[in-house]
Amino acid sequence: AQRVTQPEKLLSVFKGAPVELKCNYSYSGSPELFWYVQYSRQRLQLLLRHISRESIKGFTADLNKGETSFHLKKPFAQEEDSAMYYCALSGLEGTALIFGKGTTLSVSS
C-alpha cells in the first residue's frame, strides 16, 4: 500500500534555527515525491519535487530510498516560513497524489 507519514503535527523553532520536516513513505516502486506548502490565507502550492533537485526559498529535500524518506530541510528558518507543509507521493501510473497529514511549522523571533 502507498502511504505517506509525517510524524510531527507541529514543529516550533526560533528564527535562524535549522529546520527539518520529516516525511517517510511506503511504496515498493520508484516514487516521485513532492513537498507542498500552504501559507496563511493562501492556496496550497508546490514547494519542490525531488526530481528537480532544486532549492526553493532555501529549502532542500533529498530522496533516501534506503530509509524511504524525503525530509525537508532549511539551515536557517525565517518567520515567513511559518506555514502548513504537506509531503506527497506519486506512485502507480494513473493514480492521484497521496498526501501526508501535514506539519505546521511555526517560526518565532
Place this chain on the structure above:
Amino acid sequence: DVKVTQSSRYLVKRTGEKVFLECVQDMDHENMFWYRQDPGLGLRLIYFSYDVKMKEKGDIPEGYSVSREKKERFSLILESASTNQTSMYLCATSRDSGGELFFGEGSRLTVL
C-alpha cells in the same frame, strides 16, 4: 498561470440538503481532483477525473458524487449533506497523471 476557481468560498447548509461545489480551470488540464482537508487528517482524496465524463473513486468517496461534463469543469455533489461533511474542500488540476497539482482557494462547507 494556471487558474483554478472554486465558485463558493464559504457555504452553510442544513443536514439533508443537496450541495454542489463547482470547480473551473482555464489551462486545458486533463486531470481534476477533489480533496477534503481536515486538521490532523491532512488531504484525503474524494474523487478524481482523467477525462470528460470519466471519474474514479478516491479514498473517501462515500456520501459524494462528481460530474465532469466539460473538460474545464469538475463538480462535487453531496446528495444529502451530513454534519460530518463539514470541512474544507479543495479542487486541484494537473497536466499529467501524478504530476504537479494546482489548487483552488478552497470551499469551506459547514453543515448544521
